[in-house]
Amino acid sequence: MSRSTSERNAAPETTSVLVIGAGPVGLTLALELDRHGVDTLVVERNATTTRHPKMDITNGRSMELYRRLDIADELRKVAIPADHPMKVTWATNAAGWELASFEYPSVADAYEQIHRRNDGTLPLEPAMRVSQVILEPALRDALAARSEYVRVDYEWALDSFTEDADGVTAELVSGASGQRRTIRAEYLVGCDGAASRTRRQLGIGLDEIDLRRLFIKELGVVRTVMSVARAFLATGQRPADGRFYLVHFTTGDTEIHRRFGTVWHLQSPEGWTVISQNDGDTWTMHAPLGIGEDADKIDPREFVYQRLGHRFEMDVLVANAWTPRLTVADSFGRGRVWLAGDAVHQVPPTGGYGMNTGVGDAVGLGWVLAALLDGWGMPGLLRAYEQERRAVALRNRAAAGRHSLVRGAVMAASRATMHSERWFGARVRRRLGREISDLGNLENEALGIELGYRYDTSPVVCHESGAQAPPQRMDEYTPSTWPGARPPSVRLADGDAIFDLFGRGFTLVRFDHHDVAGLLDAAAERGVPIEIVDVRDPHARALYQRDLVLIRPDQHVVWRGDAAPEHPLHVIDRIRGAQPAT
CATH class of the missing domain: 3.50.50.60 (FAD/NAD(P)-binding domain)
Known part of the structure; x- marks a missing residue:
């Protein structure tokens, strides 16, 4: 127009x-x-x-x-609600057998754990x-x-x-x-x-990384593809082609909660997941589509019924195909x-x-x-x-791909007889349960990904030479004030969370008295907002590893030391994106 x-x-x-x-x-x-x-x-x-x-x-x-x-x-x-625990359960279907479960504390219990531990290894907020x-x-x-x-x-x-x-x-x-x-x-x-x-x-x-090729490469190429195909054909389904179908629905049916307790994610080795959105009546199912399956011809209700294993009244809110990338x-x-x-x-x-x-x-x-x-x-x-942020995106992409491979490994296991009530069905279910437990549920436990990302090579962070950076692991978070890191969350002796003391601009956390007038003068000369927070807490000092730790507005460390910097103007220019520090 x-x-x-x-x-x-x-x-x-x-x-x-x-x-x-x-x-x-x-x-x-x-x-x-x-x-x-x-x-x-x-x-x-x-x-x-x-x-x-x-x-x-x-x-x-x-x-x-x-x-x-x-x-x-x-x-x-x-x-x-804060008193609801989180439970991830693998099952044959919603009316079938449980294979393995992973249980996590409620928000209220997580707060208690965070306060009790107070060692910097957990987030301030669950x-x-x-x-x-x-x-x-x-x-x-x-x-x-x-x-x-x-x-x-x-x-x-x-x-x-x-x-x-x-x-x-x-x-x-x-x-x-x-x-x-x-x-x-x-x-x-x-x-x-x-x-x-x-x-x-x-x-x-x-x-882009092709997820289907990643499965083939990492899970055993031809053998895995053939085993997955055989398992699907044995159940009358088509092998998955990389697409998923989403059905977002409400229902008054309580079968899932009755059979497995209040679950957050109910997952099946057949590749589908149904997510409880409110621990009540609202759910979302994601399930793989078969090769050549026409998403436009799918009846969303039948799609859900076939996978969950029983029929019930539901109102479909949204239904569509999508492809993970x-x-x-x-x-x-x-x-x-x-x-x-x-x-x-x-x-x-x-x-x-x-x-x-x-x-x-x-x-x-x-x-x-x-x-x-x-x-x-x-x-x-x-x-x-x-x-x-691109480095973080690449790291998180690798982690998401890894978690998808774990699900692919479960799908690759033999599922043809897991629904059987005969003795061999029970044997298959026990084996699947052991394999799932051994593979674990890192996708909901990877604190190293959530908290441990660092801006190691950032041009606006004052890097340290001659020292070894702490390890970065997907499954474990190591508290550190290594430049570029998110600093440890800790509550001080007076009950204050140290994160709550950080301001809108830069915050210099000072654990022992050092004359930092030169740094403040340099910041004032360049117009950089900076404030000092004096903390006299031995436990926090041990976690923060230096007497002086400079935190930028997004709560990442940009400089640290046991004395004021020799060239404060160079530090200020570095952290404001003007020029490298010397």
Whole structure:
């Protein structure tokens, strides 16, 4: 539709940051920008928040970041109640036999464990179970209730943009009315999902790992493929072709809870998972599609009945096919246009790394944009954002792929007789249960992935020479203040959480008195916000490993020492993206 003369001649609206996409990542970025007082417009092409369940857990690190934004308690009000434990159960089907279970504490019990242990090995906040269907409105409402600087407009999509040295001019179009509007922003951020129009206009490609080829390579090539095919054919099903079918539904049926207790995930060696979204009446099933199976001809109810093993009344909310992907963008942006969330990385749901990685992107990019707009940040911060977050995305992609391979290994086991009530059926079930228990459930236990990521090679971190960096493991988190790391979470002797003492700018945690006037003067000269927090707590000092630890706005260590730096101005210029320290 062509623009009217009045539309073409109207002066563009202006904002400091234009965010494309009001999913969890876009809304989290808006909350971060609001925290720093940045004028922001968020636009979303859909009429309202998502109807698709997508993610179902917000991990401990994301909850720490939401606590930092002062909304963690608000979000928990709409999540699964704090006294509900988490249980992952493998079974033949919903009316069949249990094969193996993995049980985890409730939020309330996890808080007690965190307080009792207090050794830096656990997050400050436990994970939170909540569907994206519920989380998105909660983030939107929290933003509306507190924001002085952010506006969210629905039913507006990005059509195109042009960039110049001073900013970006974006053309938006309304899907409802066809109206157009022009926005002039200093920065544009695409949080517009896997099919990101922003990324495509930038011409940024995707590095993708083919999950099916990964299965074939890692699980035994021909032998595994043939065993899976035989097992499917024995049950009258077609071998999977890499696609999945999602059915999001409500039901008053209690068979799953009656048979297995209150489960979070019920999983089958046949490849399907059914997720309890509220420990009550709302569920989501993901199940593999067979080769050549036409998703458009599937009856969602029959699809669920066949896999769960019994019939019941249900209301289908959403049903569609989807394909899991393991992708990371070749670049996270350039100049005045940047990307975050699914626009730059997509992973299968195993491990819950999709949205949670995006939350880290949003906070990491938000403080950087605020620093640039405030005048003390330099362009090196944006280069660092890409380097830091792309490395995390690659690491998390590898972890998600690993977790998917574990599920593939379970699918590759012989399942033809696991439903039998005869003696050999029981033998197959015992063997499957042992194999599942041996493979474990790292996808819900990988604290090393959630807490242990470090910006080891970041150009805005003061690196140490001559020392050995702590190990980085997927299955284990080692507390450390190694430059680039998230520092350990610990409660001080007076009960305060040390994370709660970190400010909006840089925080210098000082465990012993050292004269740091030179560092403060250098920060003042460059306009870098920095405050000192004096802590006299031997236990915290031992965990923090140095007398002085400098934390940046997103709660990562940028410098540490047992004395003030010899060249404080070089340190300040390094951490604000201006030049390397010497």
